[in-house]
Amino acid sequence: MAFERLTERLQEAFRRLSGRGKLSPADVDEALKEVRRALLEADVNFRVVKDLLERIRARAVGEEVLKSLTPAQQVIRIVRDELTALMGGEHAGIQFASRPPTVILLCGLQGSGKTTTAAKLAFRLKQQGRRPHLVAGDLYRPAAVDQLRVLAKQVGVPCHEGQGDPVEVAAQGVEAAAQAGADVVLVDTAGRLQIDSEMMEELRRTRDRIQPHEVLLVLDAMTGQEALNVARTFQEQMELTGLVLTKTDGDARGGAALSALAVTGKPIKFVGVGERIEQLEPFHPDRMASRILGMGDVLSLIERAEAAMDQEDAQRLAERIREADFTLEDFLEQLRQVRKMGPLDELLQMLPGLPAGAGSLKGLQVDERELKRVEAMIQSMTPQERRNPQIIDGSRRRRIAAGSGTQVQDVNRLLKQFEQTRALIRQMGQAGRRIRGGKGRKGWGGLFRGRR
Amino acid sequence: MSLWDRLRQGLARSRSGWVSQLKKAVAGGRGRIDEELLLELEESLLEADVGLDGAEAILDALREAAAKERPSTADEVLSLIRRLMTDQLSEHRRELHQPPEPPGVILLLGVNGSGKTTTAAKLAAQLGGRGKVILGACDTFRAAASDQLAEWGHRIGVDVVRQEPGSDPAAVAFDTVQAARARGMAWAILDTAGRLQTRTNLMKELEKIHRVVERALGRPADERLLVLDATVGQNGLSQARLFHETVPLTGLVVTKMDGTARGGILWAITRELGLPVKWIGVGEGLEDLQPFDPQAFVDALFAGDGSREVP
Known part of the structure; x- marks a missing residue:
């Protein structure tokens, strides 16, 4: 599935076309049928797909077929360019506060990978010479605190814990970390459904208390059409500053990333590429575009x-x-x-x-x-x-x-x-x-x- | 409030109004099934994660059935789709496989974060809890995974077999089966580490756990269940395929059904692999695990906007 060759199928669609000078509406429609299939198979939300195809169609129809490219390649390039543009230009990293510590809040659905991502980010920041601290704010899932504590030990950074109200625990953790000389504080939170109003309310109160500089939504790369609703609701309620896409090391094509981006307009800052603590990488829009289209991730x-x-x-x-x-x-x-x-x-x-x-x-x-x-x-x-x-x-x-x-x-x-x-x-x-x-x-x- | 009410409520909160759109499409067609209606229906199905191939299969079945039954109103078209979709999910046996002799063994598999550990605890509670069930913490990889299971075990009064982090998960599985037998338990439930289905080395580890259980038990584990997150998209099919290739599955557990995700990939999975959905998870509480009922599931899916104009 990961290797479905869009190019080959487009080549098929274009066989009749070779030799003509311009891409006609009919040619483009034929090609876009395949593009639609590729995007939907990659789990890009169907509304996003619709928008995208209209834009691509407008751009592609009437375009001169370049000598150096086959028509199929040319359409692929247009699609890729559009996807890349949608996903933002350059890689966006963490925005550090002018007055440390920089506070980063991680939120998302259950099982999306928040705790692991918190530890991986801590590792990455530590490698860069910073002094990150972790705050264990997931007091619901059994042993979530233990998990973060073990990971913090592996990374070699302090982990702040507490009991009772998660909002208080987060606030006190950030306070304690600042006093202990942290320049970045990563706050892990419990997973929650975006439609659980009580839990979302708690998350908002946490945000208001600790005033984070970054609010990152952690999103599983295997998420389906729901990615759009999830990202939209978190964005509306939490004013996200960015996204982290996890579990990209499997064969999921990660169209969820595109849906989330389309609806939040926030950059994907990092991607999780494996279970080990160092397996977190900056996000590259062009590579993700190729992957969603099923073109492999050669550059990565x-x-x-x-x-x-x-x-x-x-x-x-x-x-x-x-x-x-x-x-x-x-x-x-x-x-x-x-x-x-x-x-x-x-x-x-x-x-x-x-x-x-x-x-x-x-x-x-x-x-x-x-x-x-x-x-x-x-x-x-x-x-x-x-x-x-x-x-x-x-x-x-x-x-x-x-x-x-x-x-x-x-x-x-x-x-x-x-x-x-x-x-x-x-x-x-x-x-x-x-x-x-x-x-x-x-x-x-x-x-x-x-x-x- | 019954669990199905809760499920229905969850689906109702998905604002986009999946069903109202569907109904509008069907009503616009005034009972005729033409290409335009099929296109609209396809979109509704796509939005539910049914996938292109899955949607095509459902719509083909609809075309065929409509030619025979000639629905004349929008409601008739809708109830026809509902019936077809229910039938597809009802084809396979869903009862828990009863072991020829105790202990019965349930092996839970899945990708990271799908909800295996929570499902293990819920199943343990539902299968009788204390004195009936023993849990095996075969996730020796994820930090504090065995602590998580042990905490659940503590809450429901069920023993948890565990070893040091990093130890051989197959050894834990073996010990759990032995302990279940020695203590006269009815069930042993094995929680395993999450793994992406494309990681061949980790899948080999799973194969070994399966093999070791078979050796300890004298037969394969009675249930080999893939735990699938309801929010998963088309990758769910790849998960089912590759896990099924590694350890022949007996069914699925679909978790997090209390959200707005509709779990449409289930149609593709049951159609291609013939795997029944046995349980669904609809919340974080111990009681929030329910035997799967295709009729109620499809009803809930179609009652999505809360209005009851369609029976």
């Missing part, structure tokens, strides 16, 4: 890879691959790099055009213990074997297994995985060539370019 992949990969290593690796000289040593090196980026299957989801490859990669998960065994096996090989794995016959396999404290089957599996990886990298090289305008040269970008 490249950037993430760049951040994790040592550039020189990557360069060297790219060289090796170009020379079809990818050895077991490189494989080990690559496993270490990939581990820094997160699971491989997760990365592959962001890459369009690899549905077949992605399925065969289940064996390529990198976990800590497995990595140690792989390391031991590779180190039990002779330099000649590492460079030239074809020579590893049965007796060499037995020797390697004995030397590394593993079984012959483990060695077999390793060699098979190595071959798969080699094939995958070849595939990635090919996929990469299809992606124009990537940042290139570094990291996986370099890898893509490495193969011709």
